[in-house]
Amino acid sequence: MSTTIQPQTILHELAELWVTLGKESAPDQGSGVLRACTMTLLTVVEESEDTSDIWSVMAALMPEHPSRAIVIRFRPSAERALSSRVFSQCWMPFGQRRQICCEQIEITASDASLPDLPAVILPLAVADLPVVLWCRGARLFGLEDFPQLASIAGKVVLDSAAMGGAADILGRLDGLTRSGRILADLAWTRLTRWRQMLAQIFENRGYLARLAKVQQVRIGFGGGAPPPGAYYLGAWLLDCLEGAGARPSLTWDPAEKAVKGELVRVELNAAEGDGLRVSIALSGDPERQCAEVRVNTLANRTVFARDNDYTLLRQELSIPGRDPVFEKSLARAARMAHAE
Amino acid sequence: MVVIFGANGDLTKRKLLPALYRLAYERRLSAGFAVLGISRTPMTDDQFREKMSSSVEQYLEDSPFDKEVWTGFARSLFYMAGDVSDPQTFSKLAARVREVDAERHTGGNVLFYLSTQPSQYAEAAKGIGDAGLARGEGWRRIVIEKPFGHDLASARELSEKLHEVFRESDVYRIDHYLGKETVQNILAFRFGNGIFEPLWNRRYVNSVQITAAESIGVEGRGAYYQEAGALRDMIQNHLLQIMATTAMEPSATFQPDAVRDERAKLLRTIRIMKPSEVLENSVPGQYGPARIGGADVPGFRQEQGVGPESQTETYAAVTFFVDNWRWAGVPFFIRTGKRLPKRVTEIAIQFNAAPHAVFGEHGDETTPNLLILRIQPEEGISLRFLSKRPGAGMNLRPVSMDFNYGSSFGERSPTAYETLLLDAMIGDATLYTRQDMVEASWAVVEPILNVWHEHKFDFPNYAAGTWGPKESDDMLARHCHTWRRP
Numbered sequence: 024m025s026t027t028i029q030p031q032t033i034l035h036e037l038a039e040l041w042v043t044l045g046k047e048s049a050p051d052q053g054s055g056v057l058r059a060c061t062m063t064l065l066t067v068v069e070e071s072e073d074t075s076d077i078w079s080v081m082a083a084l085m086p087e088h089p090s091r092a093i094v095i096r097f098r099p100s101a102e103r104a105l106s107s108r109v110f111s112q113c114w115m116p117f118g119q120r121r122q123i124c125c126e127q128i129e130i131t132a133s134d135a136s137l138p139d140l141p142a143v144i145l146p147l148a149v150a151d152l153p154v155v156l157w158c159r160g161a162r163l164f165g166l167e168d169f170p171q172l173a174s175i176a177g178k179v180v181l182d183s184a185a186m187g188g189a190a191d192i193l194g195r196l197d198g199l200t201r202s203g204r205i206l207a208d209l210a211w212t213r214l215t216r217w218r219q220m221l222a223q224i225f226e227n228r229g230y231l232a233r234l235a236k237v238q239q240v241r242i243g244f245g246g247g248a249p250p251p252g253a254y255y256l257g258a259w260l261l262d263c264l265e266g267a268g269a270r271p272s273l274t275w276d277p278a279e280k281a282v283k284g285e286l287v288r289v290e291l292n293a294a295e296g297d298g299l300r301v302s303i304a305l306s307g308d309p310e311r312q313c314a315e316v317r318v319n320t321l322a323n324r325t326v327f328a329r330d331n332d333y334t335l336l337r338q339e340l341s342i343p344g345r346d347p348v349f350e351k352s353l354a355r356a357a358r359m360a361h362a363e
Numbered sequence: 364m365v366v367i368f369g370a371n372g373d374l375t376k377r378k379l380l381p382a383l384y385r386l387a388y389e390r391r392l393s394a395g396f397a398v399l400g401i402s403r404t405p406m407t408d409d410q411f412r413e414k415m416s417s418s419v420e421q422y423l424e425d426s427p428f429d430k431e432v433w434t435g436f437a438r439s440l441f442y443m444a445g446d447v448s449d450p451q452t453f454s455k456l457a458a459r460v461r462e463v464d465a466e467r468h469t470g471g472n473v474l475f476y477l478s479t480q481p482s483q484y485a486e487a488a489k490g491i492g493d494a495g496l497a498r499g500e501g502w503r504r505i506v507i508e509k510p511f512g513h514d515l516a517s518a519r520e521l522s523e524k525l526h527e528v529f530r531e532s533d534v535y536r537i538d539h540y541l542g543k544e545t546v547q548n549i550l551a552f553r554f555g556n557g558i559f560e561p562l563w564n565r566r567y568v569n570s571v572q573i574t575a576a577e578s579i580g581v582e583g584r585g586a587y588y589q590e591a592g593a594l595r596d597m598i599q600n601h602l603l604q605i606m607a608t609t610a611m612e613p614s615a616t617f618q619p620d621a622v623r624d625e626r627a628k629l630l631r632t633i634r635i636m637k638p639s640e641v642l643e644n645s646v647p648g649q650y651g652p653a654r655i656g657g658a659d660v661p662g663f664r665q666e667q668g669v670g671p672e673s674q675t676e677t678y679a680a681v682t683f684f685v686d687n688w689r690w691a692g693v694p695f696f697i698r699t700g701k702r703l704p705k706r707v708t709e710i711a712i713q714f715n716a717a718p719h720a721v722f723g724e725h726g727d728e729t730t731p732n733l734l735i736l737r738i739q740p741e742e743g744i745s746l747r748f749l750s751k752r753p754g755a756g757m758n759l760r761p762v763s764m765d766f767n768y769g770s771s772f773g774e775r776s777p778t779a780y781e782t783l784l785l786d787a788m789i790g791d792a793t794l795y796t797r798q799d800m801v802e803a804s805w806a807v808v809e810p811i812l813n814v815w816h817e818h819k820f821d822f823p824n825y826a827a828g829t830w831g832p833k834e835s836d837d838m839l840a841r842h843c844h845t846w847r848r849p
Contacts, residue, residue: 025657026657026658027656027657027658028656028657029655029656029658030578030655030656030704030705031578031705031706034705034740038740038741041767060763061760061761061762061763087753103657105656105657136657138654139654139655139656139657142653142654142655142656142704142827142828142829143655143656145704145705145828145829145830145848146578146704146705148848150707150709150735150847150848150849151711151733151735151747151761151763151847151848151849152747152761152763153761341752341754341758343758343760343761
């Protein structure tokens, strides 16, 4: 592998790519290539990861979030090594004759070359548009020079569920948020469906009126210790309930048989006689999960579609700036995890 | 006939001859066209033709090298050895011009192109005059390359020397930036459309940023650059001309002097800084060593021909204000530098934000409309605006609407030198710089140079591969702005 790459060469290759695509598109037939871009999406992964999966996610995202996608594959090595390749992703929207194409750049680097990368990435970022960095590994997030690379991005997306101890990682994320960095945590994004189902219950005015009487929140999860998602959900629920006038306690409910780190159940209980017992519990195998939503004696079952990288990232890319609800929940979740 | 002084130099090989060949390829040159090259190196006509053949083939941009066209074009190339400092050169030149004229029937029209050291301009002009070459049967014009002096006094002195031989209307001061399609397109964009010009003023424009960035260093020109610096090399000429084109009033016609009058008027309205204002509104920088893409890149002081304590700026950023009715209070932020992250020249016109945040937290009110006029490397125009994201809810995000010269038109754009050489031959000076414009530019830049010269700066103050020194960001912060990321 080579040890140097020139950003100017990559930019030149990108320009050539558009010329080629333009020629291939046979403009005399009324078609042509439309260049679309709303951001630079920078993804850092371990070299051992299958990049075809990553590019599949990018391809799925492109119609809604057309971007210049840059994937950096890191190899744990103390020797400096850098290489790059440039290609494009095109699709033809249904019923149209014009292709939409986005630029894709793949860079392979060793850990030792990380300090060399900001000067490569900076010129490759599309002018005036946001840069989002998606970090897919705990080891990468922990590398000494990672903050320099992250400083190019306006928003950093990561997944605390895959990053070890909740107290440690939530504390770090909260610290970064307080320093002004805009973060997104996919462990939080996975809660969207849980939060939606809970919110839908309280669209019933009768239940909403009894919200202030909730005394206990129970959150069930796989494994022995609460994962970051459990802390987030707990923090969000406590904030919401306290906002409604309740003063509930929070109880963890480890489920030995469930997949470690996954949320399986949430309960909101008022005192006996106050008439509100809410629970949402997941069942079924991981690929075809169902959620049983129970309010007092009423029960409903609904499909609980499992999120994947595409659905999670799609949600996060739709939030261009700060997510104040996430940041508030993160701050409380970090305090809770630290206190335990 | 084009007489090129410095015919063995880089500019001739890389730019002038490829441009002339391309004009020949497009049948834009008259049948009696000829090139007579002069430099100190002894060469025959055939040797010169051979040398130019390989240069043209190597440096021709976006165009095929057609051997048949070259064969015909090569017949119009002639050469003579001569030293500008030797008066006999010009009497020999006069004889050679007559010979070539007799052979090619040029009609007595001669364009003298000085592709020499600037210090030789006055000497060359005098030699041309003394040999009686400045007047003849046809027209006689002279083209000179920047720098047009190194300060206001020397610019005036140079003009006086040129005017002893040529009328101002026959002096063509070339600024290749003005020959670029997009720079010309600024005029078409502003004055050919009805929708933009009403917005082109202080009521709607918040600020203007002009960036001319180079990713390379001084590349062997350290000794020259050490004497020039970024302010002289780029801002005094190219960027102030671009600023003038962007901000000038519409001219009544597209006649050369009508356009140049407006450009000159704008340059004269740029506020001249008092010495006490200079360090508040300008920032010099010099790059230090760094690693870029895994390769070690030397700092400016480590470049060949540069002193280890050099105080020459490789980066310059200046805030200008235009004191006229249209632009009062609108800052024009101009920056240029070597070893910045990428090669790019752009003008960004930032409009005021919407007066009321209708969309609250869903609308990104911090993203103002931005009109980008891209000059290089990809010529084009982009407009950034907010758009609703498809789907539920009223979420806005910035989108960019692009017009790209390369992909929008099926035909190739001429290079700046093709445009400018042809203009000089047909006597259209619209894109050339006039004496009063040069002097107005120096009047703006000289106070900055004087203050910088008196100061000792703590160089290097930016690492190669970054967007310049922190002080430059601070300068914009004082005006409540930030540099955009091109």
